Every structure is written in C-alpha cells, then in structure tokens.
Amino acid sequence: MLSKSLLDGYWRFRRENHAADKGRYEQLAKLGQAPTALVIACCDSRVDVSAIFDAGPGDLFIVRNVANLVPPFEPDGRFHGTSAAVEYGAEVLNVPNIIVLGHSHCGGIAAYREKLQGKPDGTNFIGTWLTQLDGLEVKDEDIRTFGQETAFELAGIRQSLANLRMFDTVRDREAEGILALHGLHFDIGSGLILAHDPETDAFAPLPETVEA
Amino acid sequence: MLSKSLLDGYWRFRRENHAADKGRYEQLAKLGQAPTALVIACCDSRVDVSAIFDAGPGDLFIVRNVANLVPPFEPDGRFHGTSAAVEYGAEVLNVPNIIVLGHSHCGGIAAYREKLQGKPDGTNFIGTWLTQLDGLEVKDEDIRTFGQETAFELAGIRQSLANLRMFDTVRDREAEGILALHGLHFDIGSGLILAHDPETDAFAPLPETVEA
C-alpha cells in the first residue's frame, strides 16, 4: 500500500492540478507529445526539472540518471538507457533542444572525487556507472572560480556534452541548425544557474533575457 | 543560448517558486536529501512525476528512462544506469519505497508491440534497449479488462517489479520490512492511477485513503 503522504499527494494532484488542466492532458493523450527539450538530469530529489523551467505537461522529455551522465557512444553496449533516450528524443521527437542539467552537491560526482582520493569505490552498479567519469578533465580555472566540488560537476557536464556529439544524429542536427545543446548547472541552495558558453568553454550565470 | 520560453520559465521559477521555498532549498543543500521514494518513470513529457505526487523538493529520487524499465540484474553489464540508481536509492539513500510508474500511450511499449506485429524494430539504442521486453508476459485478463495497449504497459510494470527483486539489496530490505515496492500505471487523459496488488497480481484504481 502506498504511504499516506504519497497517496494524499496523488489525490491533491488528481483533484486540483489534473482537473484544472484536464483538457490539456486529454489533448496530449490523443495527439501525442512534441516537447521543446530533452533534459538529461540527475535523479537527485532536490532537482525538480519541471519546476526549474516552470514547464507544463508535454513540455520536457526528461532522462534522469545518477549524476546526469551521457555515456560515450557505444552502439554495441547493452541496455544503454540514456543513449536510447537521446536517440528517441532526437530522432522520434525531433526535440529542438538538449539540456544537460547538472547540479550542486551531486552525490554521484562526489563519489567519483572520493574514489580519486583513495576511498574504496562503490561496488557493483554505482561504481561501474561512475567509471564513465574516469579521466574527467577538471579545469583549474573552474576550481579557482567555483571551488573544487562545483568544478568537478561542471567537468561532468562538459563531458556529457562532448559525448552527446559522438552521436551522428546529434552532430548532424546541430550542424543543420535544428538542434541546440545546452550545459547548465543548478545550485540547489541559491537557485542560481550557470550556463556553459560554447565559444569560451566557460560557465557563467544565465542572463535575464535572450541576447540578440 | 537557451530559448526564450525556457529562459523565462527559469526566471519565473527563480523569483517565485525558489524564492518562496528558499529555506527548504538551503536546508536540503546543507543537510542532503532523504527522499521518501525512488520512482522509476518514463521520459515521456506528459508524465510529470513530482506533479503526480504533488511532491516538493527533496521528496522523490527519480530515475527516468524510455518505458520506465528496470533491466534484469546483471552485475557485469556496463553502464547500467537504472541499476546504479536502484542501488543508490536503496543502499545510499535507504528509501522506504520504490515505485515503478508506467503510463498510458507509452511510445516505448508501443514500439515493442509493433515489433511483435512484424514492423521493423528500432535501430541502434532504442531497439537494443527494448530487447529487455522480449518475451514479456501479457495477461489475457488484463487485455480483456483494460485493452491490449494498457495490458502491455501493465506487463512491463510487473516485469520491472520482478527485476527489482533480483537485486539482493532490494529483496533483503523488502523482507526486513523497511522497503515497499509499488507498481503504478498513470492514465494521461483521465489522471486515473491503477495500482498493482501484490496479493492478487491484478491492477485496480488507487483507493482514496490508506486502508488499515
């Protein structure tokens, strides 16, 4: 049986949120989805992706895994969940945007840092999953500007952006101008988002308006 | 550059939602997360997990992949993102609940049904990812009660619940009474949730209150 808080939460959703937006949900059920972005985010409970973009039903196609990682392109890898989602988002849903959304206090990235410091690495799946980060290139400049913890998280975002570009379908669409890649880092405490600038390879706070 | 709608959405979140809940976000940043459940959901943009449980920051640790699948336990499999998240949820975060949240109109499950009907299966990652469903046991009774589309989606949820129980850590915690597993199916159009009853193995609408 579901716990009371989850069950009550569902009935509040059903009677208020879903009821108020019922027409939109029925329309989406009948016509299908055409989300504006694919977001690769962490499983972390403090990162509510829809809330962060104030997005409604149908707006965001969201993959969530530990540490918001995109594995390198490996067509023979088994059960590549994130790669399948990237393919689905790009080729089936034709999303115009892919966002890698990292965040502060990331337990996955922290586990990788601890491994570097000689702590025993996670056994089984977590450890294997995080081997993707082996050899992560952390920038000295980021360490100086943002501190070591954040610098590792930013490096993870850069690596996922690079891995996304190993997919032909991503690279081709980006070259054609119909797909844009974004690297963002969300600070849980302050709400600040740093955005990756592809020209300088640096991260800086999101501006308030779209620049010309 | 982020599109205007995403950027505007972020600033609404930052100024309204995050500002209103800033104390909670700061607390979560300092103390870490202790979510009440791990939810395995689909990437589908029409399934907003936090909204469905009216959950706030810190409440739900969420994995999202195509068709909300838990792969079978395979310790040597590379880059097993979902398995790593299950392990993290159970062993690091000690979540008391794991929810497999399926949904109506699932494109991943539909692709598997089409493959059964002889249509060419998805190439590359999507096709490989969905081979997890090969041999899926769909119940005649579900087909009669809910129709074929839903019956396949329910079968997928049952399989993921079974695969979760291949993890020692999950099985042990369940036996100890400190972890409960739930299989739920969300209907996008109506908002109805069907819940899996472990005693009868059948699905029925969620009750309004927790039974004694």
Add this chain to the structure above:
Amino acid sequence: MLSKSLLDGYWRFRRENHAADKGRYEQLAKLGQAPTALVIACCDSRVDVSAIFDAGPGDLFIVRNVANLVPPFEPDGRFHGTSAAVEYGAEVLNVPNIIVLGHSHCGGIAAYREKLQGKPDGTNFIGTWLTQLDGLEVKDEDIRTFGQETAFELAGIRQSLANLRMFDTVRDREAEGILALHGLHFDIGSGLILAHDPETDAFAPLPETVEA
C-alpha cells in the same frame, strides 16, 4: 511582386526568428500541432493575437473574421468558415481552451451600431455578415461602466460565447471539464484586457495571477 517592406520583413523573419527557432519549426512540421487554445479574433491589424499572449509557433490555433463573431449553429449553412474552424479545433485538435477575443475600436461592431442609428448598412458581404448581430443584447450596466462603444463589443463577445455553446461538441466537452471557454476584450490603446466572468456575466480586468 511583394512590396519592399513585406519582402524585407520576410527575410528578417527567415534569417532571425525562423533560424533561431528552426528546430522547433522542423519538429512542428514533422509531429504536427497540439495548440493550447483556439482563438476567435478580429481581422483588425491592431490585434496581434500571438503577441498578446506572447505565444510561440504551435501555441495558438487562430480564426480571424470581421468582429470576431461565432455564427449561430446552423448545420445547413454553406461555407461556414468559423464553424468549421471551431469543429476542427475541438474535434481534431482537442484544444483545451477556446477564447473569443474582442477589442476596442472594432470597425465591424461600429458598423452595426451605425446601422441601428439609421445609417445605410453595408452592402453585400459585410452587411450580411453583420446581420448576425441583429438583436444584440447590450447591457445597460456595461454602457454605464464602459461606455456605449465598449458595451457593444462586450455584447458581441457574450453572443459568440453563447453561439459556441450551441455546438454539441463544445457543450459536451465543457461539461466534461476538458474544454474551457473564455471571453476577453483587448483595449488597443492601453493594452488592458477585460475578462468575462461566467458566474456574474460581468467583465473585469484580468488578474495578475491565477486565483485558487
């Protein structure tokens, strides 16, 4: 040959607006539309519907005719363009909202008022089109509050809302809670929007936030 201003405008759109949003346009071309609202607006060049709701491509299905009128339900009427659009919006696109968007300084409504004052009515099509307004019920209270010109425009909006409810498809969807009807009046000079309150049948300025 197109005039220079139209041609230049198109190339600005093509090189800036469409290029910046090219992925979204390609996605919409491939996946089709699922607009959030059907808007019935006037042809008036001063009423830019997409601008008024800051809407992007794919957001609004827009019918525009002289004086934003919905004709009464007459299944045998020939070439009922607006009725066809209402049917398409409700039954094919399953829009969750229909908005009748009137506006200040409406030439169509003014022509009807002038006819009441004994001026010769428009010949041909305009005159025939505006016979829909014959017998329009203008509220004294609106005349007192907003002046005669606006009061006629508000009466036209009320009549179109009533005519919309002559469509079974509209009435049934509204009863089911999956379609909401809205009557709005846009003041060109000030930008103010008055909204129709279905409970009181009165118009009042749009609030800043959605009330609970």
Add this chain to the structure above:
Amino acid sequence: MLSKSLLDGYWRFRRENHAADKGRYEQLAKLGQAPTALVIACCDSRVDVSAIFDAGPGDLFIVRNVANLVPPFEPDGRFHGTSAAVEYGAEVLNVPNIIVLGHSHCGGIAAYREKLQGKPDGTNFIGTWLTQLDGLEVKDEDIRTFGQETAFELAGIRQSLANLRMFDTVRDREAEGILALHGLHFDIGSGLILAHDPETDAFAPLPETVEA
C-alpha cells in the same frame, strides 16, 4: 479562468511588448488602422502571420480560416465571413495588397486529399467547408516539382486567387493598379516561401530583393 501559461504570456506582452510600443498603440487606437495588406491565412498554429512578415501593430489585416480559402463570389451566401473580410479590406481599408498565404502540412488540404482517396469526409462544418475544393485543379508539373502534398496546397492558393478576382471590387482595383494580389506558400520546417508568378502561373522561391 485563463490557464497560467496564457495569463503569464499576456502579462509579459503588457509589460514588455505593449509598454515598449505604447505610443504606436495609442496612435492606432485614435487614428484607426491603415494596414499595408490583407492576408488570408490558415488557422494553423504553426503559421504566425505577423511573425512571418516581421510585422508590427497596424500592419496586416488578417483573415484566418481552415486551409486559407477564399470562397467563390456568392452574394446570396449567408454569413460569408471571408468574403466580408475581403470586402472590408478592399472597400473600407483600401489595402494595396492581398496575400493568400498557404502553408505546408495543411490539415485542411490533407483532409480533401484523403476524401479523394475514398476516406470518409469530415462531417458537418469541416466537410461542407472543404467542398469548396471539389474539382480542384492540381498541376502535374507541381506534383513533379514539389510532390503531391505541396501541389495540392499550391492549387488551393491558385483557386483562392481566382475566386478573389470574382469580386468586382478586387478586379477593378487590380486593373486600376491600386491593388496587387499575391499567392505565397510557407514551408513550416524550412521557412522557405514559394511565390506565385502571375505571368507563368508557376511558383518559385521569393527573391531576396524587389526586382526592378
């Protein structure tokens, strides 16, 4: 109550767009409109007429109906919304241009093609509205050059141009040199516009500059 996204959109418009252009809006409210063109466009949410011509308030008088059709001249037809708008544009507003703006992926034109292929036609209003297309003359050359879907859309534009010339007021003004008719076809995905050449009766991409 308006949905949050529509309400938020309005307040962004009011505070940014309308505020920035307030003088122009006040002027237009006081002096009336003098638009540079009457545009007959489809209701389709992916065709934002003002955006396509980068037009501001007061620039374009816009009729929108399903499939951007101009019905044949029939003075006794009841409630001929589009004909009334044509008359209003030509005789009241003296527009120097009328543009028939078709587009790719048109659901109305597609419904007509499906009817030709034996599929049951739309009931009620949509079906009646589309009987205007019965006997549509599609050019073999267009099918060869642009494919069948586009060729039907181009044929619809030619027919609407011909129907416009059934109006004395349109024909006379064109002969007098004070009104120009244009047939354009907008491709949603690429943004390309094909323009009808009255001399050759063929469609070709819009040039970058006005030819001498």
